[in-house]
Amino acid sequence: MSTSTAIHIERAQEFFLFQYDFVLYALGASVLVGIVCGLVGTFLVLRGFSLLGDATGHATLPGVAGAFLLTGFQHPAALLTGALVSGGLGALTVGAFSRGSRVRSDAAIGIVLSVFFGIGIVMLAYIQDSPTGRHAGLEQFLFGNAEAITAGQLGVLALIGLALCVAVAVFYRPLALMTFDEGYAKSLGIDTAKLEIGLLFALSVAVVISIQAVGVILVAAMLIIPPSAGRFLSGRLGGVVAWAMVIGAVSGAIGAFISYVFAGVATGPAMVLAATFFFGLALLFGPHQGVLTAWVRSRRRR
């Protein structure tokens, strides 16, 4: 047995023994990402706004960098607030463009994503050049580092995540109506413009509490992939939401594990790979339009 395999096995054992608290926090944060992104992402995917999550994720970077520049150190609350402000601004900008007819929404998403991310990268370069910034470790926000999360941070993230889940549960009926049939929702007196802003806000919050673990670049994958898998697994909105949250949570856990066992693998990519694996299974074997399922059914009919 090679030494590197031995090291990986040893680290896998450590992970499951939860010898170190930070492993537990990393696991919690990653599972949380899967849950909130699966929930909010389902509504985005079904509304045809998948890439809005991508724009919002990238748009948080200037906020993170700006908060660091203002406070001078890595204060979690400041970073979260900064991320929320710039991410929310990005999401609202796309929303405003899409309602008008001057810029198509796919172009609006492309513009917001690249402009905000570009600004963020420039600010990051500036910070890394400064003496205090060199060790700030802000680059971990690019791909995510769940192991850097403290108990206090995890507590705050979990509370915000819980509030988000409750809010979505309370507004589940109008959200479902708006997502399926906006004209009918309006005829019932539902203020869909406000509801949509609420959904964009929920998206921003989900992204902000996720970026530490999954990173700004890949957070969109956790918003899009689990709900897309869920569509193959259930023919009902509630079922798709449930599957998306379960697949998101399990992918988060697997991502935290892989990232711990293989030093140097960031949490974000590991999580996304796990989610993609489940998406592949759902795509092939899902009872609703799964590729192999549909093929078997059509053969039987013959």
Added chain:
Amino acid sequence: MSDPVVEVQQLNLSYDDTPALSDVSFSLPAASLVGIVGPNGAGKSTLVKAIVGSKKPDSGTIRLFGKAANKGRSELTYVPQRGAVDWDFPITAEQVVWQGRYQSAGLLGRFKKEDRQAVADALEAVSISDLANRQIGALSGGQRQRVFLARALAQGGQLFVLDEPFAGVDAATESAIVDVLRSLRDQGKTVLVVHHDLSTVGEYFDHVVLLNRRLVACGPTAEAFTADQVQETYGGRVAIFADDGDGKLVV
């Protein structure tokens, strides 16, 4: 006499700089089956969207049941165009019909026995009880239209507004829908239908609104749906073959 069910005054609505409706005024009485008729791009759907509150007019007023539109809308039930929704959405036929009960149940309210009854009755009324658990994506065009109508029946109300319910449906569905609409009218409700097929206007509707960006005519079908008015609405692009004596047009 009581207030008109729908009263539209000097309605103007445009998309960007293109006017869709200009200076449209009319009123509709209760217990009538009304067809909104006009060529493509005449603003029929736009008018309906303004009435149901999904498009904001640039100017003008809409009153429903003698009240400001946003108050009167609690008695209004809308059946959008079939093309307006994503039929791959993960939802069953019955769940779409349940949406008709969302408003009365509120955000978190539990559904009661009468809700279940209303949904079952609505499915029955359009003869799709056997399709209740089917995915909507697996339904035919006619079946989808029945699901939409069932949702409206489950919701109830005094004014039903349907946008192109007969577009692309089979003949059996068309006559089933007409039967349901007539029975609503006979219960004293007002039914407003965006309609495309001139040949059935005389047969289906008591009342017509002829529209081509502006109002051409509005009134009982026998008076308003005349050869001259139809020609005017369609800019002389229809061939009217006969005026068969009893005032009915053959188009």
